[in-house]
């Protein structure tokens with residue numbers, strides 16, 4: 001990994017925010033989440049700016065994946081075609097990952113090209129791809145119809161392929177440790193723009209982008225898991241994200257993935273978490289908590305001014321009760337900021353007070369972001385944090401930091417055309 005940052009001793013405050021008596025030693029540092037090297041945008045009252053509504057921009061063209069199957073049928077019928085033409089186009093796009101009319105020889109030649117362009121307009125244009133981890137991780141930069149840029153990250157693991165997708169261009173949640181938030185929210189992505197990231201990834205896998213499937217003995221393999229952990233706050237773009245998930249999981253008229261293989265990660269928009277629990281789609285749910293106490297979370301996660309730790313945890317527990325799906329708590333471990341052993345214990349206490357077996361914790365070693373003065377926790381501190389959680393009976397798994405050297409790991413996606421020069425890059429001529 002390349003780290004340009006030097007170890008930083010941030011401002012410390014007197015210990016006493018919550019540590020037990022034995023831990024109130026002078027060795028206990030408390031770095032506060034202040035930004036350095038960039039300025040966090042603020043609202044009229046001087047608080048970190050939160051953007052829930054996306055700025056108005058020209059809408060991307062409507063695409064088959066934005067519509068229900070019935071509306072797709074209506075669209076072909078409007079052109080005087082029989083309903084089954086909609087199913088044929090669905091199959092080409094969702095199962096064969098193509099929008100090339102030349103390969104759709106089962107459609108009548110006359111008017112084929114117009115029909116296909118109408119139903120499957122171009123949404124994502126590849127600008128660049130960067131590959132690392134011995135070819136097992138690829139970060140894509142996509143340009144949308146209006147020039148907005150987004151990224152997705154494709155990762156091969158033993159037995160599965162995961163795609164980390166974006167749900168918004170930029171992000172309005174303004175978390176000081178996350179690179180995506182620094183430029184604010186450009187716009188919401190449409191459902192089809194979200195889905196097209198998966199289709200394009202499947203096409204690239206089939207074409208050998210992660211290695212020749214034939215040689216690897218992996219013929220027919222495709223994206224098996226999706227994490228909404230790219231750019232954006234998925235629950236701030238609720239309706240389009242739900243439509244995308246419906247298409248991803250639709251076995252008859254969509255891609256047909258398992259809902260369990262799809263993870264929706266949120267900063268903690270409580271009303272939307274409650275709504276998600278009622279959708280009847282058992283996706284995996286992840287809450288970006290990062291601190292068990294409001295005093296620190298208020299500073300790390302600006303949306304904590306709306307919904308506090310206890311409310312977010314109640315909503316996560318409710319998700320488990322309604323869906324039976326064990327939820328994840330994400331916790332970026334930041335040196336001297338939130339990695340204190342007493343915080344692991346406080347977290348375990350708050351989780352255990354809501355029952356057993358409903359939750360696991362996913363600590364994420366902090367990934368460097370531009371201008372950030374913080375660093376990941378020391379290995380021994382990280383190990384102690386995990387030990388305390390496990391000792392309290394909380395299953396805990398450290399998240400791997402795939403793609404860190406290409407700025408493709410959690411919190412590093414900014415989608416600029418000028419990226420690090422030291423990584424192997426393939427510019428695509430756009």
Ligand code: SAH
Pocket residue numbers: 173177178179228229230232233234265266267268287288330331332364365366367368369410411412
């Ligand atoms: N908006 C969603 C998805 C964000 S990215 C959310 O907040 O959950 C997925 C995870 O990466 C989140 O848990 C996010 O807090 C975390 N993350 C952000 N910046 C990070 C960084 N610099 N290092 C490690 N994890 C980070």
